[in-house]
Amino acid sequence: MNRKFIKTVFIYLLLSVSLFAKPYIILISFDGFRWDYLDRGLTPNLQKLIDDGVRAISLKPTYPSKTFPNHYSIVTGMYNENHGIISNSFTNLKTGERFRIGDTSAVRNPEWYKGKAIWETAKRQGVITASYFWPGSELNAEKRRPNYFMKYEHEKPYKERVDGVIDWLNLPNENRPKFITLYFHDTDSYGHDFGTTSKEIDESISRLDSVTGYLLSKLECLSIADSINLIIVSDHGMTDVSSERTIVLDEIVGGYDYYLQGDRAFGMIEPKDSNDIEEIYNKFKSGESNYKVYRKYEFPIYYHYNKNELITSIIIVADLGWSLIKKGNSNNNGYSISGGNHGYDNNFMDMHGIFIANGPEFKKNMKTGTLQNIDINPLLCKILNIEHEPDIDGKLENIEFILK
Numbered sequence: 001m002n003r004k005f006i007k008t009v010f011i012y013l014l015l016s017v018s019l020f021a022k023p024y025i026i027l028i029s030f031d032g033f034r035w036d037y038l039d040r041g042l043t044p045n046l047q048k049l050i051d052d053g054v055r056a057i058s059l060k061p062t063y064p065s066k067t068f069p070n071h072y073s074i075v076t077g078m079y080n081e082n083h084g085i086i087s088n089s090f091t092n093l094k095t096g097e098r099f100r101i102g103d104t105s106a107v108r109n110p111e112w113y114k115g116k117a118i119w120e121t122a123k124r125q126g127v128i129t130a131s132y133f134w135p136g137s138e139l140n141a142e143k144r145r146p147n148y149f150m151k152y153e154h155e156k157p158y159k160e161r162v163d164g165v166i167d168w169l170n171l172p173n174e175n176r177p178k179f180i181t182l183y184f185h186d187t188d189s190y191g192h193d194f195g196t197t198s199k200e201i202d203e204s205i206s207r208l209d210s211v212t213g214y215l216l217s218k219l220e221c222l223s224i225a226d227s228i229n230l231i232i233v234s235d236h237g238m239t240d241v242s243s244e245r246t247i248v249l250d251e252i253v254g255g256y257d258y259y260l261q262g263d264r265a266f267g268m269i270e271p272k273d274s275n276d277i278e279e280i281y282n283k284f285k286s287g288e289s290n291y292k293v294y295r296k297y298e299f300p301i302y303y304h305y306n307k308n309e310l311i312t313s314i315i316i317v318a319d320l321g322w323s324l325i326k327k328g329n330s331n332n333n334g335y336s337i338s339g340g341n342h343g344y345d346n347n348f349m350d351m352h353g354i355f356i357a358n359g360p361e362f363k364k365n366m367k368t369g370t371l372q373n374i375d376i377n378p379l380l381c382k383i384l385n386i387e388h389e390p391d392i393d394g395k396l397e398n399i400e401f402i403l404k
Contacts, residue, residue, distance in 0.1 A: 024178050026165065026182060027181045027182070027233070028231065029074075031234060032353075033237075033354050034187075034191075034352070035234075036349075038055070042206045044213075045213035046212055046232070051365060052365065053366070054357040055368075059234065059352060060346060061235060061346045064344075065236040065237070072117070075117040076118070077115075077375070077394035082308075083114050083115030084113055085099070086305075087263070089263070090268070108139055110140060110144055113144070120143070122179055123143070130146050130147060130177035132164050132165055132182045133156075133181070133182070133183035137181065158211045159211070162215045166219075169222055186204045187238075196350075226360065230356075230357065232355075233356075233373065235353060235373075238350065239348070240321060241321055247291055252284055257273065257276075262324065265318050265324070265341055265343030265344045266315070266343055266344070267316040268311060268312040268314070269313070277295075281314050290319045291317060291319060291322065292317045293316050296315060303346075317345055323337050355371050361403055362404065371399055375394040377392055378392065
């Protein structure tokens, strides 16, 4: 056997491995990082990724523009009404069971989660996945979790999170995850506490950019660096709120007994007596100011938020920056409201987040318009060369133009 033939076979084998090897994806969330925070001149590391990759003007969240629903929409490709996580906190009024993001038992209960996250889809098709925090990643059902996952620790130092991801990428090839999620809460926390124009939020933006720089420096040292794709997103934006912009529900429907769910930016109302539904609705309708009220069945289709059985009979959507208040709630006493909030109509730009993509699968120096977060799931499946779930709402054709 001559050397030329051996060399040809060797090159062919190398090309075959390259062609059929799955690329790597790291999906990163900067919670509450509004779309225009990138334009403040505080993010040189993120700008490097943008200059060599893709930036969307904004990333449109699902309604309501809350944290858990949107993180789960990103990884499932489904609207909230379909994947079941309809808010950060909600109650099944028939059973009394409550979902609340601060309740570890609830957030790990797989019964609440109706969609299939990307790690479920990938795992079933032989792709190893990992999550250094992401809503829905630590369910009490092994087949519904990533191969590797970390239980959420809010105070976990950011560099330790990055180092954990690098450790996974240093595993032997047969054990190494091809898809990894990574989560940072910083801009959400400081946006809520101090608002969108504060020095604290600017410091938070800079802090996340520094973490990005740390991650990039670590990735550059890996032998697989050229195969890694980064996608940086946020679940929603943020807008400023004030005690001078409140809607006191008791002043509109005082005397009626009802359940209230939601979080100041929107309200789900269920009268305790079903005979009161029309009367309560009409009260809200007649006093409609700085909010919109709808019966569930007439809720505008563009919200994709009326099919789920846990959604209440009446839905109130506050105008941007206004807050729904009910007397007697401990956090409402004195109506002291400041800082920022989200959860509002997802068509408002203040509610939009960021989308940055960089790596061998993506075009370079490309700027595009607003993308929808439900389309990220089929994009991930395309890159990983796996089939997406048949019942998703996202569409690959809405986003695949950013790929090479």
